[in-house]
Amino acid sequence: MLAKEMSARDEVSETGGEGTVRPSRPRPRVRLRMINAKVSRGSALFLGCLPFLFVAVAYLIASAQRLAVNLSDKLLPSPAQMWSAFLDLATVPDKRSGDLILWVDTYASLLRLFAGVGVATFAALSLGIAIGFIPRVRAFLLPLVTVVCVIPPLALLPILFIALGLGETAKITLIALGVAPVMVRDIANRVMELPPELVAKAQTLGGNSWTMVLRLVLPQVMPRLITCVRLALGPAWLFLIAAEAIASTEGLGYRIFLVRRYLSMDVILPYVAWITLLAVITDWLLVRLSQAVSPWAHPAEAR
């Protein structure tokens, strides 16, 4: 066993190419297992950037090749073409309506998204805590929530459009219905996982059901709630774009599906990048919010 390790170490010093011809004394360098090898900050940054770079370069090459064959190719537009199309949408008023399309789309979409997720968050907080903390409410509502959870929300879309019309209400309802049940269940689970010791102790200190919700349950589930919202934003974008694609007159999803008819990849690709950017910023803001609201749950960052 020992001999094997020793020979492995020799191998490292030889193949490592230290530059010396005769390594009389091998350097005490130990090859760690893959799972134990730490990554420094710089190399982590480098490694993280590599895939992005790879995708970008691959796109540039493919785009250049296609454009070399056919200058009016629409499928893989050059960065310059995409930038100018994006600038047009962001700064030049639309001929027909006089709107700056990008900002109108962004405003409409974000309003729907945040309204839907906001309603879902409120439902998750109130229903989740009630279901998790009060056995009687749990017995009453948990079966319903469990069943609603497995309904595919997009299958409800026609019903919503028929029942609520094609306006904002139907889209916001779709987003809220799509993400709320999972969030409610998650929060309820988190509340049920609270250590019984803490709940017992709160009662011995004079807490009643309501004050325990305020001072014990709410602060304890806050970090989890924010994580929930972060996870729910993915599906929320999906439902938003689906709803906008079907019935809308403005919105990021609407625009993408509108210009698809003209194969306008120079608009679609920047729009996708723009949506990605918005999603990343929202996520980052939520992480900061969690650190600000629940510093105790982020000991590493707080100190």
Add this chain to the structure above:
Amino acid sequence: MSRIVVHGLEKSYGDARVLERVNVTAEAGEFLSLVGASGCGKSTFLRILLGQEQQSSGVVIVGDRPIIPEPTPQRGIVFQRYSVFPHLTAVQNLLLVADFRSGGPFGRVFGARRRSARQEAEAMLERVGLAHARDLYPASLSGGMQQRLAIAQTLLGRPQILLLDEPFGALDPGIRVEMHELLTELWTEHGMTVVMVTHDIGEAFKLGTRVLVFDKVRHDPQFPSAYGATITYDLKLDRKTRASSHHLAKVAAMVGTTRPDTAMATTAS
């Protein structure tokens, strides 16, 4: 400050009987140490006194009334783990007691009452030696500091009965001796009835005025969970018995876990 009377107490989970025929009367101001092998039901007994669990049959009287079957401010508790609220700093943990006490719709006291609550909390932090850690979250306190905070928090609630569930089980021996002194001092100051579950027989003899041993007396080899544990030994301690190695060795043999010599060392410390 309240007596506890337990008569004919029995506790079963389904077919498994954990406790049976438990009878004990504790006078106000006594300090009861409960010892026994692991899984003998002494923690269950404590949880019944707390109100977190209910007895299957029998009577438990606290003060002069049957026990209320849920945790109340009458009985304070210090657990071994999860003993303080991790989302509050040390001083906030203590202020929470006044906040819960007020019972208002915001779960918080305001104005002059908050100021007096804050003074009381600061004084208590000073008393248990945590004044320097007032704004730290429990996660950055050591185990001993967390338990000191937990005891301070529980005492601010002014319980008539203090329940301790292996409160020092996870602490280093040196810290443990420190905590013993603190607890003895606080018990002398406040004079409440204390019931403490412990694995450490030395600790039981050192702190308690009375040691109760839980053990099974009846065994059914075909069905081990048919019979539960009961109190097999009830020893009132005075200055003479406290130091007696004879009693200590006897209890150690009953519990069968701790060596008498190490227990003796704890008692002496």
